[in-house]
Amino acid sequence: MTPQPTRRNEQSRRAILAAALELLAETGYPALTVEAIAARAGVGKQTIYRWWRGKGAVILDALADDVPEVVALPDTGDLRADLRQVLRATVAEFADPRLSATTRAITIETLADEELGAQARDRLLRPQLNAVRVRLEAAREAGQVRPDAALDQVVELLFGPLYHRWLLRNGPLTDDYADGIVDLVVAAVTPSTSIRG
Amino acid sequence: MTPQPTRRNEQSRRAILAAALELLAETGYPALTVEAIAARAGVGKQTIYRWWRGKGAVILDALADDVPEVVALPDTGDLRADLRQVLRATVAEFADPRLSATTRAITIETLADEELGAQARDRLLRPQLNAVRVRLEAAREAGQVRPDAALDQVVELLFGPLYHRWLLRNGPLTDDYADGIVDLVVAAVTPSTSIRG
DNA sequence: ACAGCGAGACGAGACGTATCGTCTTGACGG
DNA sequence: CCGTCAAGACGATACGTCTCGTCTCGCTGT
Numbered sequence: 001m002t003p004q005p006t007r008r009n010e011q012s013r014r015a016i017l018a019a020a021l022e023l024l025a026e027t028g029y030p031a032l033t034v035e036a037i038a039a040r041a042g043v044g045k046q047t048i049y050r051w052w053r054g055k056g057a058v059i060l061d062a063l064a065d066d067v068p069e070v071v072a073l074p075d076t077g078d079l080r081a082d083l084r085q086v087l088r089a090t091v092a093e094f095a096d097p098r099l100s101a102t103t104r105a106i107t108i109e110t111l112a113d114e115e116l117g118a119q120a121r122d123r124l125l126r127p128q129l130n131a132v133r134v135r136l137e138a139a140r141e142a143g144q145v146r147p148d149a150a151l152d153q154v155v156e157l158l159f160g161p162l163y164h165r166w167l168l169r170n171g172p173l174t175d176d177y178a179d180g181i182v183d184l185v186v187a188a189v190t191p192s193t194s195i196r197g
Numbered sequence: 198m199t200p201q202p203t204r205r206n207e208q209s210r211r212a213i214l215a216a217a218l219e220l221l222a223e224t225g226y227p228a229l230t231v232e233a234i235a236a237r238a239g240v241g242k243q244t245i246y247r248w249w250r251g252k253g254a255v256i257l258d259a260l261a262d263d264v265p266e267v268v269a270l271p272d273t274g275d276l277r278a279d280l281r282q283v284l285r286a287t288v289a290e291f292a293d294p295r296l297s298a299t300t301r302a303i304t305i306e307t308l309a310d311e312e313l314g315a316q317a318r319d320r321l322l323r324p325q326l327n328a329v330r331v332r333l334e335a336a337r338e339a340g341q342v343r344p345d346a347a348l349d350q351v352v353e354l355l356f357g358p359l360y361h362r363w364l365l366r367n368g369p370l371t372d373d374y375a376d377g378i379v380d381l382v383v384a385a386v387t388p389s390t391s392i393r394g
Numbered sequence: 395a396c397a398g399c400g401a402g403a404c405g406a407g408a409c410g411t412a413t414c415g416t417c418t419t420g421a422c423g424g
Numbered sequence: 425c426c427g428t429c430a431a432g433a434c435g436a437t438a439c440g441t442c443t444c445g446t447c448t449c450g451c452t453g454t
Contacts, residue, residue, distance in 0.1 A: 007433055033408065048408065108308050117366055125365060129253050153377050160357030168322060169314055188385035191442040204398055241400040246445065
């Protein structure tokens with residue numbers, strides 16, 4: 001029933017992932033077809049369906065393969081500056097129309113398919129968010145963040161608005177916007193200023 | 198070329214919207230078909246395609262018709278309490294599996310189709326967000342919010358994380374979570390506490 | 395008479411399955 | 425060792441199904 005990964009043809013696997021990325025770049029996600037991927041890769045359709053659930057799973061796999069497993073944030077000691085850099089980088093990615101369109105398409109796919117969403121979350125999203133969390137932990141130990149702050153929530157406080165605005169097209173995504181979010185979040189987590197006044 | 202709205206059959210229009218909502222409740226969004234809507238409404242497919250771009254537009258129209266145009270938030274004078282109530286209500290909506298599934302499907306449709314997204318934004322999302330903004334303006338005048346806070350950003354700071362967690366299934370959506378977001382945001386916008394200590 | 399209407403046929407395109415013969419792999423016996 | 429063999433993945437492709445969106449009918453109401 002279930003195919004044995006041992007006997008899997010690595011060459012075909014690579015050809016499929018490569019073909020998928022090529023076609024994605026050429027035609028865009030919506031026009032992407034399992035049949036086209038198979039044809040480009042010189043592979044039977046069944047070979048794709050044997051190992052993946054559909055084109056979404058293939059693309060996700062291809063993207064996740066390209067992503068480094070561990071990401072680390074810069075730590076200059078200045079939390080605000082470091083966060084600004086991260087959020088500005090995210091804004092820049094969303095500003096590139098081609099990259100943005102692709103990311104949007106994949107994201108949509110993961111929203112519709114729960115299993116795909118779990119994969120995307122674990123392999124693409126979580127590493128990013130976790131890197132920010134690590135940076136926040138360092139800031140907390142440095143006394144720049146309230147000890148009682150729920151850092152997972154803080155991370156979402158940073159990225160949630162960005163994704164919200166990007167996905168729902170709810171306004172322009174600019175560096176100023178990113179900076180504003182960072183300022184608000186920093187204000188939210190900064191320890192009581194009663195002493196520093 | 199373009200149909201004349203004057204000659205439009207109001208009865209058919211209502212039947213289509215009603216049938217769409219019925220079928221949505223019965224079969225769920227993915228299984229929803231233009232053909233099925235037409236059949237249920239006792240209407241030709243062309244009549245649907247003449248006035249709408251597809252099933253997404255029909256459903257969006259049906260939903261927007263049901264939504265009150267203006268929403269108002271409670272104003273008890275206690276900003277934190279009022280915001281908690283709103284976010285908890287949102288969490289409750291997302292917690293209902295049936296409603297959540299429908300909302301998710303519609304949302305996905307609006308993410309993929311720019312024009313549909315614009316309509317959803319203006320007719321469904323914006324009124325909600327704006328109601329919160331109005332409440333924040335009142336709070337600002339009451340001196341509970343820093344005068345320089347960008348209120349649009351604050352609103353997104355409230356809902357962004359919620360949508361983020363819901364759409365991407367990035368963790369459980371509980372009242373505690375909503376309360377935590379509110380606390381963080383209130384902390385972010387509260388005027389300098391140097392006096393209050 | 396004209397434009398929207400209900401009804402439904404239609405072509406296009408993508409999906410996912412099934413089947414064919416071929417090729418690779420690993421186990422077993424002489 | 426090495427030939428044989430079964431299992432199973434492979435490329436290729438036909439197939440039925442589904443949904444879409446268009447097109448073509450008369451019919452109806454104004």
